[in-house]
Structure formats: structure tokens, C-alpha cells
Amino acid sequence: MTSPQPRPAVIATPFDRHGSITPAELEALGLSGDAIVDFSLSVNPYGPPPGVRAVLEAIDIARYPDPDALALRRALATHLHRPLSQIIVGNGSAELLWLIALAFLDAGHRALIIGPTFGEYARAVRLMGAEIVTWRTDERDDFAIQPDEIAVLLAQTRPKVVFICHPNNPTGRLLPLQALARWAAAHPATLFVVDEAYLPFAPNAPTALTLDAANILVLRSMTKVHALAGLRLGYAVGDEAIIQALRRVQPPWSVNALAQAAGVAALQDEAHLRTSLAKLAAAKEALLQALRAQGWRPLPSAANFFLLPVDDATACRARLLEQGVVVRDCASFGLPRHIRIAVRTPAENECLLWALSKVKKCLE
Ligand SMILES: Cc1ncc(COP(=O)(O)O)c(C=O)c1O
Numbered sequence: 533m534t535s536p537q538p539r540p541a542v543i544a545t546p547f548d549r550h551g552s553i554t555p556a557e558l559e560a561l562g563l564s565g566d567a568i569v570d571f572s573l574s575v576n577p578y579g580p581p582p583g584v585r586a587v588l589e590a591i592d593i594a595r596y597p598d599p600d601a602l603a604l605r606r607a608l609a610t611h612l613h614r615p616l617s618q619i620i621v622g623n624g625s626a627e628l629l630w631l632i633a634l635a636f637l638d639a640g641h642r643a644l645i646i647g648p649t650f651g652e653y654a655r656a657v658r659l660m661g662a663e664i665v666t667w668r669t670d671e672r673d674d675f676a677i678q679p680d681e682i683a684v685l686l687a688q689t690r691p692k693v694v695f696i697c698h699p700n701n702p703t704g705r706l707l708p709l710q711a712l713a714r715w716a717a718a719h720p721a722t723l724f725v726v727d728e729a730y731l732p733f734a735p736n737a738p739t740a741l742t743l744d745a746a747n748i749l750v751l752r753s754m755t756k757v758h759a760l761a762g763l764r765l766g767y768a769v770g771d772e773a774i775i776q777a778l779r780r781v782q783p784p785w786s787v788n789a790l791a792q793a794a795g796v797a798a799l800q801d802e803a804h805l806r807t808s809l810a811k812l813a814a815a816k817e818a819l820l821q822a823l824r825a826q827g828w829r830p831l832p833s834a835a836n837f838f839l840l841p842v843d844d845a846t847a848c849r850a851r852l853l854e855q856g857v858v859v860r861d862c863a864s865f866g867l868p869r870h871i872r873i874a875v876r877t878p879a880e881n882e883c884l885l886w887a888l889s890k891v892k893k894c895l896e
Contacts, residue, residue, distance in 0.1 A: 541639070541661035548651035549864040553853075561853065568853070569883050572860040574701070574730065574837045574874040576759040578808035581801035584760075584794045597789035604787075604795045608767055611799050612741065617772045620779055621795070623786040625729055625753040625766025628778065629695075630656045632749070632768075635777040636693050636723055637662040644691040646677065648702065648865040650727065653695035665689045668866075674831070675703035675839075679711030686719055697727045699734050702865055702872040704833020709738050716745045723774065729753035729766075732805075733836035735813060746771040756836075757805065758798040763791040812836060816875040822885050826892060830873075837874040845871050848891060855887035 537543075552573040558565055601621045609616045622628035633656035637643060643657040647668045657664050667685050669675040686694070694715070698707040707726065716724050726740040728750055740750050749770035755761040765787065768778065798805075816836065823830050823840070831839040840859075842848040845868050849861040852871075860872035875881065 539661070541659055545655055545658040548655050550651075553858045563853075568856050568858055569876065569880050570858045571873045571876060571880075571884055572858045573761070574733075574835070574872075575756050575761050576808055576812065576836075577874075577876040577880065578759070578804075578811060580759045580794065581798050581804040583801055584797045587793050587797040588790050591789050591793050593789065595789065597785050597787060597792055599784055601787050601792050604792045605767075607796045607799045608769075612769060614741075614769055615772075618775055619767055619769055620775045620782070621765065621767045621787050621792070622782070623766075623788075623791070624755055624764040625727065625751045625768075626652055627764075627782075627786060628751055628766055628768045629653060629725075629727075630659075631778045631781050632693065632723070632725055633657055633660045633662075634781045641692040642689050644682075644685065644689065644694040646682065646694075646696050646700075648675075648862075648867055649695070649697045650701045650729075651864065653697075653725075653727075657693075657695075662692070665691060669700075669703065669705065671867075675700070675705050677705065677707060677711070679708055679714070682711070683715060683718070686715055686722070690719070691722055693723045693725060695725050695727065697729070698740060699730050699737065699834040701730065701835070702837065702839055702860065702862055702867070702870070704730075704831070704835040704838055706734065706737055706834045707740075709740060709743060712740060712748070713743050713745065716743065716748050720747055722747060724748045725751060727751045729756055730835040730837075732757040733809065733812070734834040735809070737834055741769060746773075749774055754795055754798060757809075758795075760791065760794050760798065763788075763794050765791045765795050811877075812875055815878050815881060818878060819873075819875055819881045819885070822881075823888070826885065826889055828888065828892075831870075837872050839867070839870045840873055841869055842871055843869065845869060851891045852887050855890055857884050857887045859884075 605619045608619050637660040639661035641662040642665050644665045645653050647666050751768050754765040845861040845863050862870040
């Protein structure tokens with residue numbers, strides 16, 4: 533008997549594994565979510581701005597959200613010094629990645645992904661039946677981007693879209709923006725998507741928004757830095773024609789009313805952002821120092837997370853889970869000997885250090 537079949541590209545697209553532990557995994561392990569500290573989730577551990585909760589209470593959830601997200605886009609326009617027409621908001625920046633694929637990729641097109649990186653770029657490309665070209669950074673090279681090698685690959689493969697993460701998940705490396713400017717100028721028909729989901733955690737790192745090229749689209753997440761992951765909120769900034777194309781393929785009302793209002797409130801509370809990021813930067817330095825003192829070799833990172841080389845990432849994650857902490861096993865990034873750790877508050881980081889010291893003892 534024949535049954536309804538999805539498109540071949542859908543069947544060929546596997547699920548991607550993400551960081552945070554799921555309720556299903558917790559249940560299978562007989563653990564309670566309250567009993568673990570999650571270092572696999574790279575969000576601001578100081579939480580959303582305190583005013584956000586009161587704003588959410590006032591929302592009439594019986595009404596549809598504004599399909600144009602006007603108040604939020606106006607707040608973003610002021611914040612970014614960009615016209616409204618150059619901004620689109622999404623149900624998390626993940627939705628915007630999918631809209632880019634839907635609007636710009638088709639079977640027969642190529643997309644270049646600079647890896648190892650966030651798995652949703654590849655998933656969105658595969659779903660459209662387009663071909664993935666990958667250029668991977670190398671651990672022996674500290675995961676640095678080699679602009680000349682990428683320039684050659686761009687000339688050879690002429691991709692329709694390029695996905696670059698700045699700073700990169702999971703390596704924490706920044707993209708050299710001069711190289712991006714050169715690539716974008718040499719390939720005006722290619723859309724360069726720069727995912728800046730973690731850029732606010734990298735103090736003083738330059739943004740691709742300063743380049744202002746018509747074929748560069750910058751993605752930002754409001755779920756990480758403003759700790760709104762459960763509400764889902766992100767935005768993209770770029771040329772008006774590109775933003776229009778994304779709006780054409782966006783499902784109606786995809787950004788709910790609570791997320792829109794929370795976004796406006798979060799943008800208003802600059803003090804909470806400043807103080808939480810300063811505390812986080814200090815916590816990161818202290819954690820890195822303590823890890824080195826324990827004999828670990830954390831890799832340098834511009835972001836709020838970093839890679840830690842281990843013998844076996846999957847086994848290490850499982851052992852740490854027994855001690856009540858979750859880290860990201862990087863095997864799905866093609867890094868089976870690295871775990872990714874997001875920095876949390878000093879008290880939570882102490883739990884991690886204690887758990888890692890136990891794991892280290894059983895490795896010795
Ligand atoms: C690099 C990167 N980009 C985008 C996202 C999606 O973030 P969100 O949809 O929550 O904005 C993630 C989530 O982990 C990520 O790691």
C-alpha cells in the first residue's frame with residue numbers, strides 16, 4: 533500500500549542534535565530538571581531584564597500579534613540606527629535561517645558553510661534540495677578561518693548563499709571582517725549570511741553591520757543575550773530587497789505577542805544588559821583560570837562558551853551528567869574529543885569545576 537510521501541529532500545534531511553538536555557532525556561535517566569545545572573545552553577545566566585515579566589502580564593493573548601511587529605522593529609531601528617525597511621523579526625533567529633533557505637535556495641543551487649558550526653544551516657539547505665559545500669577550520673590551526681582558501685572555494689563553486697557564524701558556535705572564533713568585505717565585493721550575486729547570535733557576548737568585537745554591503749545579511753538572536761530562549765526571538769538586518777523576500781515567505785504571526793513585547797522591554801533595559809555581561813566576562817576569566825589550574829586546556833574563545841578537549845566527549849558528558857551538570861557533547865559537530873561549556877554564574881561554575889575534578893580523577 534502506498535502512503536503519502538514527503539519530498540525526497542525532506543527524507544534526506546536528518547534531525548540535528550542541539551545543546552540543551554530535553555525533558556525526554558531527563559525522564560529516561562530518572563533525573564529532575566531542577567537537579568542539574570545546564571552548561572550546554574549558551575544563554576545569559578543572569579536571566580531576562582527584571583521588567584520583562586510585568587510586561588508579559590499585560591499582554592492580551594486573545595488578540596493576534598502585530599504581523600509587522602512594528603513596535604519591536606521601531607525599537608530595533610532606533611537601537612541599530614537602521615531604517616525599519618531593513619529589519620525583519622523572527623520566531624528565534626533559527627526561523628530566519630529557514631526563511632533564507634526558503635527564499636534563496638532551490639535544487640541545483642549551492643550553499644557554502646564554514647564549519648564546524650551550528651547544524652541548522654546545513655539542515656535548512658538540505659531541506660531545499662540544494663547542495664552543501666563545506667570549508668572546515670582545523671583544530672591544529674586553532675580553528676582559525678583561512679580567508680584565501682575560502683576565496684578560492686567561492687570562485688570555484690559560486691554558491692548562492694554562504695553561512696558564517698561570528699563568533700562561531702562551537703569554536704568561539706571571530707570572522708575576519710576585512711575578508712568578508714572582500715568576498716562580498718567579489719561575489720555580488722551571493723548572499724553572505726553572518727550569524728551574530730553570540731556577538732553581544734564578545735566585548736568590543738566588530739559587527740558585520742558596519743560593512744553595509746547589499747549582499748550581507750546579519751542575523752541576531754535575542755534569546756541568548758536577553759535570556760528569552762523560551763519565548764523565541766531574533767532579527768535580521770540587511771538590504772531592503774532581501775528583507776522583503778524573507779517577509780514574503782514568513783508564516784503569518786510567527787512572532788507571538790509575548791515575544792514582541794519582551795523584545796521591546798529587553799532593549800530598553802541597557803543597565804541590566806551591561807551589568808550582566810560585565811559579571812559574565814569576569815566569571816568566564818575566573819572559570820578558565822580554575823580549569824587551567826585543574827590541568828584542563830580550554831581553547832580560546834571570543835564568546836560566552838568555549839571548547840574543552842577531552843578523551844571522549846560522549847562519555848565525558850554522560851559522566852558529568854551523573855554529577856548533575858550538562859555540557860555539550862561536540863560529536864555532532866564532528867568534534868568527538870571536545871565538549872562545549874557555556875559560562876554561568878560563579879556559584880554554578882563551582883558545580884562544574886567540582887564535577888570536572890571528579891571526572892578527571894576517574895580518567896587518571
Ligand atoms: C549559532 C546559532 N545561531 C542561531 C541559533 C538559534 O537561536 P534562536 O533561534 O534561539 O535565536 C543558535 C541556537 O543555538 C545558534 O547556536
